[in-house]
Amino acid sequence: MAYSNKVIDHYENPRNVGSLPKDSADVGTGLVGAPECGDVMKLQVLVNPETGIIDDAKFKTFGCGSAIASSSLATEWLKGKTVDQALAIKNTDIVAELSLPPVKIHCSVLAEDAIKAAIADYKTKQEKEKGVPATAGHAQPNA
Amino acid sequence: MTMKLPIYMDYHATTPADPRVVEAMLPYFTQQFGNAASRNHAFGWEAEEAVENARKQVADLIGASAKEVIFTSGATESNNLAIKGVAEMYREKGNHIITCVTEHKAVIDTCKKLEKQGARVTYLPVQKDGRINLDELRAAITDKTILITIMTANNEIGVLQPIAQIGAIAKEKGILFHTDAVQAVGKVPVNVNEMKVDLLSLSAHKMYGPKGVGALYVRRRNPRVLLSEQISGGGHERGMRSGTLNVPGIVGLGKAAELCRLEMVADTERLSKLRDRLNAGLHKNLDELYVNGSLEHRLPHSLNISFAYVEGESLLMGINDVAVSSGSACTSASLEPSYVLKALGAGDDLAHSSIRFGLGRWTTEEEVDYVIDKLTNVVRRLREMSPLYEMVKEGVDLSKMQWVTH
Numbered sequence: 255m256a257y258s259n260k261v262i263d264h265y266e267n268p269r270n271v272g273s274l275p276k277d278s279a280d281v282g283t284g285l286v287g288a289p290e291c292g293d294v295m296k297l298q299v300l301v302n303p304e305t306g307i308i309d310d311a312k313f314k315t316f317g318c319g320s321a322i323a324s325s326s327l328a329t330e331w332l333k334g335k336t337v338d339q340a341l342a343i344k345n346t347d348i349v350a351e352l353s354l355p356p357v358k359i360h361c362s363v364l365a366e367d368a369i370k371a372a373i374a375d376y377k378t379k380q381e382k383e384k385g386v387p388a389t390a391g392h393a394q395p396n397a
Numbered sequence: 398m399t400m401k402l403p404i405y406m407d408y409h410a411t412t413p414a415d416p417r418v419v420e421a422m423l424p425y426f427t428q429q430f431g432n433a434a435s436r437n438h439a440f441g442w443e444a445e446e447a448v449e450n451a452r453k454q455v456a457d458l459i460g461a462s463a464k465e466v467i468f469t470s471g472a473t474e475s476n477n478l479a480i481k482g483v484a485e486m487y488r489e490k491g492n493h494i495i496t497c498v499t500e501h502k503a504v505i506d507t508c509k510k511l512e513k514q515g516a517r518v519t520y521l522p523v524q525k526d527g528r529i530n531l532d533e534l535r536a537a538i539t540d541k542t543i544l545i546t547i548m549t550a551n552n553e554i555g556v557l558q559p560i561a562q563i564g565a566i567a568k569e570k571g572i573l574f575h576t577d578a579v580q581a582v583g584k585v586p587v588n589v590n591e592m593k594v595d596l597l598s599l600s601a602h603k604m605y606g607p608k609g610v611g612a613l614y615v616r617r618r619n620p621r622v623l624l625s626e627q628i629s630g631g632g633h634e635r636g637m638r639s640g641t642l643n644v645p646g647i648v649g650l651g652k653a654a655e656l657c658r659l660e661m662v663a664d665t666e667r668l669s670k671l672r673d674r675l676n677a678g679l680h681k682n683l684d685e686l687y688v689n690g691s692l693e694h695r696l697p698h699s700l701n702i703s704f705a706y707v708e709g710e711s712l713l714m715g716i717n718d719v720a721v722s723s724g725s726a727c728t729s730a731s732l733e734p735s736y737v738l739k740a741l742g743a744g745d746d747l748a749h750s751s752i753r754f755g756l757g758r759w760t761t762e763e764e765v766d767y768v769i770d771k772l773t774n775v776v777r778r779l780r781e782m783s784p785l786y787e788m789v790k791e792g793v794d795l796s797k798m799q800w801v802t803h
Contacts, residue, residue: 257714262714292734292745293708294785295784
């Protein structure tokens, strides 16, 4: 697989690898993909509830080089954005930035899904804080 | 001696030609360039003599007689010729073929094509160790079965099938037995009489010979196997495979076979030690490694390991100065994880995490140690980055997760 230099850079020097406290009400966690499909992304955002701005973002990814690069790039882009701005990130933006080949477009789709799932989780938690029931948008252990 | 990078550890895919092989071939390009079918001059005689010498060298490696060796362009052609040739020739007798799910595509796709033309094919499953169950083989046989085709050693996991037992069953039932022995010939002892094999495919470039040349062993006695030719023309190779003989390639195949025969014992001992060193070194440094397929019934130079919670393509990126293969979907043209590993029933996730190591004639201990170190570091780094590894360490049972697939 001939990857762009940007993919290789993100693979070799991934930004924002790690985890945020997933039980915190200010943290939204998105876990997308499946091990049997060969890629799983966990993407987390720490949102300032006052400003609605994403103060921090972390990821962990099981997947190929472009999956790692897509999620690493996503965390870079998320920091400093508002929740609504974050939801406007499109997989095609990631494809363009990383020059992903056609067979790797699904990695960017997964990263977009991870962003959306993390924000949805954050919103659910916030609503719960305010006493409004809602459904979560990410993978969960079976009851 | 300083180690040269990149390191080649993909000897299942292909092997470099041995310099002694190349040396043997060279005169047949320029000086002794005759057509082996030219019967009326010295150029032809020289070429024919070289071809017959190579035929003997190949036959000696597999315990056959020279007349039973048909030269082809490689094992894919040999497999096609054996399977299609039998299916056509024995059509009156029956239309049922038995093979196995972990066969090479050259066998599976040939069988699929025959199915479209009306043949019936049974694809036997494999057990967790990669070997077929002989009771299942017996149960699959019908009075219409004309051919059993089971590989000697698997190209992805290096597992050896119980060929002699399969041969005995085929013989007892009066069914022809073909084996794709491309990974095994030259690496482990193969004897067509002891194994009761009727047809056997082999290739030069898997045993330190040139690419583009191989052979099919076709039994001549007990029983005399007949094949419908798949390439028609001048009637070369007992009419089974027409086309001007690739004399330099055939000379190379012969020389490669001779070297393998003479050096097999020493090579096997050296390579199995190196392979065991690789396996032990990785297991010492890393947890949650899974060897795919039987370790006991295995080619001496072969190892296939799944590094749980790490995806294969990202592993390969991290060891880009080491040439190995992965069963990960991302590294395959089909974008599907290895069907061989899936057939072992270990789960698709382990197929995505697998690396195939193939050691060979020029693999050194220093290279093995380098690969152990390098892989250890990369696996540790990628596991730090793996949400799966983190969850397992937190006590989450991944099999009980509801994944959001896409």
